[in-house]
Amino acid sequence: MPELPEVETVVRELNRKLKNKTIKSVEVLLPKIVSLGPGTVSPKRQVSSSKVSKFIRLLKGQKIRLVARRAKLLIFDFYRGTRAPNLTRSSGTLSQVGEGVGERQVNQNTELTTLRQMGVKIDGSLAMLVHLKMTGQFIYLKKTQLNKKIRILNKANASLLLMPCKYTHVIFSFTDGSKLFFNDLRQFGYLKLVADSELDCVKELKDFGYEPLDKSFTLEKYLEIVKTRPNGKIKQVLMDPKLVAGIGNIYSDEILFHAGVRPGRKVSSLKHQVLGMIFNEIKRVLRKGIETKGSSVGDFIRTDGSWGRMGKYHYVYGRAGQECKKCGTIVKSEKFNGRTGSFCPSCQV
Numbered sequence: 001m002p003e004l005p006e007v008e009t010v011v012r013e014l015n016r017k018l019k020n021k022t023i024k025s026v027e028v029l030l031p032k033i034v035s036l037g038p039g040t041v042s043p044k045r046q047v048s049s050s051k052v053s054k055f056i057r058l059l060k061g062q063k064i065r066l067v068a069r070r071a072k073l074l075i076f077d078f079y080r081g082t083r084a085p086n087l088t089r090s091s092g093t094l095s096q097v098g099e100g101v102g103e104r105q106v107n108q109n110t111e112l113t114t115l116r117q118m119g120v121k122i123d124g125s126l127a128m129l130v131h132l133k134m135t136g137q138f139i140y141l142k143k144t145q146l147n148k149k150i151r152i153l154n155k156a157n158a159s160l161l162l163m164p165c166k167y168t169h170v171i172f173s174f175t176d177g178s179k180l181f182f183n184d185l186r187q188f189g190y191l192k193l194v195a196d197s198e199l200d201c202v203k204e205l206k207d208f209g210y211e212p213l214d215k216s217f218t219l220e221k222y223l224e225i226v227k228t229r230p231n232g233k234i235k236q237v238l239m240d241p242k243l244v245a246g247i248g249n250i251y252s253d254e255i256l257f258h259a260g261v262r263p264g265r266k267v268s269s270l271k272h273q274v275l276g277m278i279f280n281e282i283k284r285v286l287r288k289g290i291e292t293k294g295s296s297v298g299d300f301i302r303t304d305g306s307w308g309r310m311g312k313y314h315y316v317y318g319r320a321g322q323e324c325k326k327c328g329t330i331v332k333s334e335k336f337n338g339r340t341g342s343f344c345p346s347c348q349v
């Protein structure tokens with residue numbers, strides 16, 4: 001499942017590739033992938049053909065002002081007309097973690113204001129929220145690349161496929177002849193259209209905790225929130241999106257390895273100094289993930305079909321049974337609250 005660095009990679013790439021492009025047409029091949037309005041999208045959703053037609057009609061002619069991110073949600077902000085609305089200095093930087101984003105003061109309870117500050121304008125137009133869930137992916141091809149074959153699964157023996165393929169559920173065609181394909185093998189992902197004015201009512205946007213790479217996420221704040229879960233196991237607490245957004249199985253394993261802490265340790269058993277090390281590793285490891293364009297050890301691929309390089313830097317995730325890169329001890333894996341965590345029994349205590 002894509003985590004913060006993978007989603008951030010997609011957002012940065014799409015932002016660069018799609019900005020100011022005009023949607024010429026949209027094809028929805030699997031209706032349940034799309035949705036309208038701020039309500040929660042259920043996995044068993046059914047979408048009528050009239051809703052699908054409305055989804056398509058609303059998007060036709062829209063221009064993409066920017067693509068941003070909040071936790072693991074992608075936010076496409078649209079406009080109509082010939083010129084993009086005036087952009088503020090910080091516009092578009094929601095995705096540029098650590099580059100100016102931290103300059104703002106963020107109140108955890110007013111994230112939507114933050115979204116506005118970051119350039120998702122409430123201008124009476126549309127926004128599209130996208131969750132990739134387990135296996136959602138975007139592939140973008142220029143007009144001249146449309147015959148390029150993509151290996152959409154991260155297995156060396158997976159076949160190269162022309163887009164659209166059998167896992168493509170939505171296709172956006174732009175006026176310059178380029179196309180954006182939304183593929184999803186497991187079909188848990190969604191594309192949801194909301195009016196900008198409805199953003200305030202989107203539950204998924206309200207429920208997230210801190211953006212871990214935001215400057216407003218400080219050690220003091222971190223200590224405050226972990227202490228609300230004294231009996232929680234540290235891995236589980238790290239992965240709780242209501243506390244800190246965007247950390248899943250891969251990055252929690254890697255963060256805890258570098259901090260030298262076993263995944264099953266109870267929060268109350270960890271000293272301040274150790275929690276401080278975990279806090280530093282949250283920021284460092286996630287930044288490394290973004291710098292290396294995400295981890296393709298799972299099913300993640302970039303918008304051109306290439307793989308992220310973070311997997312090369314994994315010390316424990318996906319390495320159970322192999323030697324620890326630091327000390328040579330065999331990496332172990334265990335279940336923690338239903339999720340498998342990998343760790344080195346020597347380096348982590």
Ligand SMILES: [Zn+2]
Nearest residue numbers: 324327344347
């Ligand atoms: Zn070790």
